[in-house]
Amino acid sequence: MNLKLISIVLGMAVATYITRIGSQVLFASAGMPEWMERWLKHVPTAFLTALIVPALLLPDGHLDLSLGNSYLLAGVVAAFTAYKTRNVLTTILVGMAVIIILNRFLPF
Amino acid sequence: MIHNNLPVGLPKPQPDVWKEAVKDCLPITTGIIPFGLTCGIMGRSAGFSTFEITFMSMIVFAGASQFMAIAMIGSGITSWWTVVFTTFMVNLRHLLMGAYLSPYLLKLSRPLQYLLAFGIVDESYALTVSRIERKGYDPYYQLGIFIVLYIVWNLSTFLGAYFYNVIPNPLEWGIDFALPATFLVLLIPRLGNRTSVIVCLVSALCAVLGALYLPGKWYIILAATAAAIAGGLMEGGTKHES
Numbered sequence: 623m624n625l626k627l628i629s630i631v632l633g634m635a636v637a638t639y640i641t642r643i644g645s646q647v648l649f650a651s652a653g654m655p656e657w658m659e660r661w662l663k664h665v666p667t668a669f670l671t672a673l674i675v676p677a678l679l680l681p682d683g684h685l686d687l688s689l690g691n692s693y694l695l696a697g698v699v700a701a702f703t704a705y706k707t708r709n710v711l712t713t714i715l716v717g718m719a720v721i722i723i724l725n726r727f728l729p730f
Numbered sequence: 731m732i733h734n735n736l737p738v739g740l741p742k743p744q745p746d747v748w749k750e751a752v753k754d755c756l757p758i759t760t761g762i763i764p765f766g767l768t769c770g771i772m773g774r775s776a777g778f779s780t781f782e783i784t785f786m787s788m789i790v791f792a793g794a795s796q797f798m799a800i801a802m803i804g805s806g807i808t809s810w811w812t813v814v815f816t817t818f819m820v821n822l823r824h825l826l827m828g829a830y831l832s833p834y835l836l837k838l839s840r841p842l843q844y845l846l847a848f849g850i851v852d853e854s855y856a857l858t859v860s861r862i863e864r865k866g867y868d869p870y871y872q873l874g875i876f877i878v879l880y881i882v883w884n885l886s887t888f889l890g891a892y893f894y895n896v897i898p899n900p901l902e903w904g905i906d907f908a909l910p911a912t913f914l915v916l917l918i919p920r921l922g923n924r925t926s927v928i929v930c931l932v933s934a935l936c937a938v939l940g941a942l943y944l945p946g947k948w949y950i951i952l953a954a955t956a957a958a959i960a961g962g963l964m965e966g967g968t969k970h971e972s
Binding site (some may be wrong): 641649661664683697 | 758760777795799813815827828830835843906932934949955
């Protein structure tokens with residue numbers, strides 16, 4: 623067992639837990655200001671968008687708006703599927719099918 | 731005093747809430763398993779033993795920061811402070827999620843609060859928020875989501891590490907599309923009014939710019955903060971007008 627690695631992992635665990643419990647500790651004693659409640663309401667929408675959009679537009683870390691970006695095309699199809707069906711599994715399967723078809727059968 | 735933190739009338743879990751949590755988790759696990767396998771494989775190739783990398787998944791339980799740390803250690807950056815501080819920065823976005831969930835969490839008993847806080851990750855947060863808006867908050871739903879994701883993440887890390895010589899890179903299957911697809915299903919029903927659409931657009935723009943020019947996961951923090959403030963300001967504005 624590598625003690626150096628284990629000590630890094632323990633440090634990571636503590637650092638990560640602080641980020642998870644921090645807000646609760648803060649608001650348990652001080653309460654949450656009203657302006658903050660108002661903008662926290664929008665955090666989920668903003669957050670989901672921030673998770674999705676870079677995954678589709680920058681799948682390899684750089685901006686790719688070309689037709690060769692299968693994630694972008696699959697994302698457009700999946701967004702439409704999500705809108706129509708509201709079903710996670712269908713959306714995943716349709717999106718992955720688009721990616722597989724594009725990667726297999728298109729030359730670019 | 732602690733009296734306001736006591737669990738006042740915490741309801742017993744409804745019989746169906748566990749089933750509901752498992753059912754909502756299953757599609758998202760198809761996206762998590764390849765990441766867990768990859769985490770195990772990458773960990774082994776960076777010099778972790780199967781135990782060490784599984785141990786990391788068990789006590790850190792935050793995929794993106796684990797990948798970052800593994801990549802740093804694999805490339806020879808083994809300074810304790812550098813890796814731990816990077817982990818902290820990558821995971822700062824949990825503060826936003828924790829802040830959003832705290833009004834609900836603070837009503838629970840301390841041990842349950844601390845346990846549920848440990849389970850905050852992008853996926854559990856997204857599912858829990860969507861449940862809050864459909865049916866209201868249920869701590870047992872959040873707990874169920876955490877348990878399923880925790881088992882799946884650790885088991886897939888372990889299997890990836892254990893079979894690391896035999897498994898080809900699972901992220902090459904295009905299966906990593908499962909996570910953005912799941913988030914799309916959670917996002918689209920939220921875009922029913924003008925404020926939400928603008929919040930979404932601001933977030934998209936900031937996220938792309940941030941992903942291009944900022945290191946690590948800072949783009950998420952930038953985009954979520956900027957867009958949420960924009961939404962809050964717009965709402966404040968309309969309230970004054972009417």
